[in-house]
Amino acid sequence: MALPAAKARDSTAKTGARAISGTVRARIIAPMITTLLGGITPRQFLAEYWQKKPLLVRQAIPGFTGVLDREDIFDLACDPDVESRHIRHHDGEWQLEHGPQTRGRLRGKRAPWTVLVQGINLWSEAADELLHRFDFIPQARLDDLMVSYAVDGGGVGPHFDNYDVFLLQGIGKRRWQIADQEDRTLVEGAPLRILQNFAPAHDWVLEPGDMLYLPPHWAHNGIAVGECTTYSIGFRSPTAQELGTEFLGWMQERICLDGLYADPDLALQDNSAQIGPSMIDQIQRMIAGIRWSRDDIAAFVGHYLTEPKPNVFFDPPAAPLSRAAFKRALVTRGFRLDARSLLLWSEAGFFLNGEAIAVEPEWRDTLAALAHARRLPGPLAPPASLVDTLYDWYCDGFGQPL
Numbered sequence: 001m002a003l004p005a006a007k008a009r010d011s012t013a014k015t016g017a018r019a020i021s022g023t024v025r026a027r028i029i030a031p032m033i034t035t036l037l038g039g040i041t042p043r044q045f046l047a048e049y050w051q052k053k054p055l056l057v058r059q060a061i062p063g064f065t066g067v068l069d070r071e072d073i074f075d076l077a078c079d080p081d082v083e084s085r086h087i088r089h090h091d092g093e094w095q096l097e098h099g100p101q102t103r104g105r106l107r108g109k110r111a112p113w114t115v116l117v118q119g120i121n122l123w124s125e126a127a128d129e130l131l132h133r134f135d136f137i138p139q140a141r142l143d144d145l146m147v148s149y150a151v152d153g154g155g156v157g158p159h160f161d162n163y164d165v166f167l168l169q170g171i172g173k174r175r176w177q178i179a180d181q182e183d184r185t186l187v188e189g190a191p192l193r194i195l196q197n198f199a200p201a202h203d204w205v206l207e208p209g210d211m212l213y214l215p216p217h218w219a220h221n222g223i224a225v226g227e228c229t230t231y232s233i234g235f236r237s238p239t240a241q242e243l244g245t246e247f248l249g250w251m252q253e254r255i256c257l258d259g260l261y262a263d264p265d266l267a268l269q270d271n272s273a274q275i276g277p278s279m280i281d282q283i284q285r286m287i288a289g290i291r292w293s294r295d296d297i298a299a300f301v302g303h304y305l306t307e308p309k310p311n312v313f314f315d316p317p318a319a320p321l322s323r324a325a326f327k328r329a330l331v332t333r334g335f336r337l338d339a340r341s342l343l344l345w346s347e348a349g350f351f352l353n354g355e356a357i358a359v360e361p362e363w364r365d366t367l368a369a370l371a372h373a374r375r376l377p378g379p380l381a382p383p384a385s386l387v388d389t390l391y392d393w394y395c396d397g398f399g400q401p402l
Contacts, residue, residue, distance in 0.1 A: 036057070064169075066171055090112075115148070128339040147229055156222070157190075167211065169228070175205050181197075246304055258289075306344050330390060330401055331379060334376045336399060337370065345368060375402060
């Protein structure tokens with residue numbers, strides 16, 4: 001597992017991570033183009049299945065057994081910089097432990113358990129490549145790649161998600177029961193959102209390379225059949241409340257209202273504790289000065305969707321190339337975005353990691369290609385101004401030469 005250098009981790013002492021060779025990645029990932037959706041095209045998938053009905057694909061990735069081995073998963077689960085959860089089911093009771101995990105906890109044998117590790121695409125190049133094989137869904141909707149490792153009988157119980165998910169089987173087997181049920185009553189007091197009355201309508205066992213797509217709100221229960229791993233590709237589905245709250249916070253930094261509350265015609269009140277209607281009327285008129293347009297919404301969406309999660313941070317390279325050396329590497333080899341970087345664009349322009357970026361007209365097609373493929377293979381002949389911008393990104397840890 002190749003760890004990003006910018007994270008400044010001691011990969012030898014702290015993680016014992018092993019690099020996955022490019023040859024292995026090619027064997028794992030390349031077949032996905034034709035088999036990932038079971039022979040149907042992305043256009044067909046979006047029209048017939050996306051947010052409509054499940055899709056079971058046998059051998060979506062023939063020969064796939066995962067992008068991390070068990071020790072890599074445990075290393076990440078024990079790391080305080082990585083989000084993880086350990087879930088144990090014993091005597092009808094569910095127990096949840098947030099990370100960092102301990103090695104002792106990950107060796108438990110008394111009861112079925114599973115460990116979930118979020119955002120492995122930030123730590124493994126192969127995992128990042130796997131996540132972005134799902135770019136037939138806009139990157140603005142992609143969230144992260146999660147891996148779950150479970151011992152025999154392990155799982156997280158019957159539940160439903162508010163977002164779409166692809167469940168790709170790594171090593172071992174997992175039994176999936178699913179249902180499109182209206183009863184979403186939860187078990188009271190449980191540390192997880194466990195469905196109280198789960199009534200499965202379909203029952204499948206997935207083997208390495210098999211994949212199950214589930215739309216939002218489909219109830220599902222995955223139970224490990226022996227030791228197994230499952231890779232979950234999840235998608236962002238913010239609530240209206242979240243969007244509204246974030247937008248108002250974003251607007252707060254950008255609005256400028258003129259005027260000062262004044263009441264030269266103030267009349268004597270019988271009760272001084274009353275907030276008079278004239279005060280309310282005047283404040284209403286002042287607040288009514290807050291306006292926003294489609295341009296504001298477009299700009300907010302660009303900032304919001306590219307904003308890194310709280311546990312994501314960037315560090316400059318420990319020994320950065322000089323500008324001249326960077327240019328030579330850029331021109332001959334090309335450039336790629338760091339796994340933690342997100343570059344999106346819209347009618348409002350380009351946004352990188354929560355910030356709008358100034359784009360000269362001659363760059364637009366090049367940056368759009370970089371945003372889509374997340375890399376620009378060499379040889380390149382970029383204008384000097386673009387070289388300067390990419391060099392600044394490199395120095396900030398946002399990307400690097402190929």
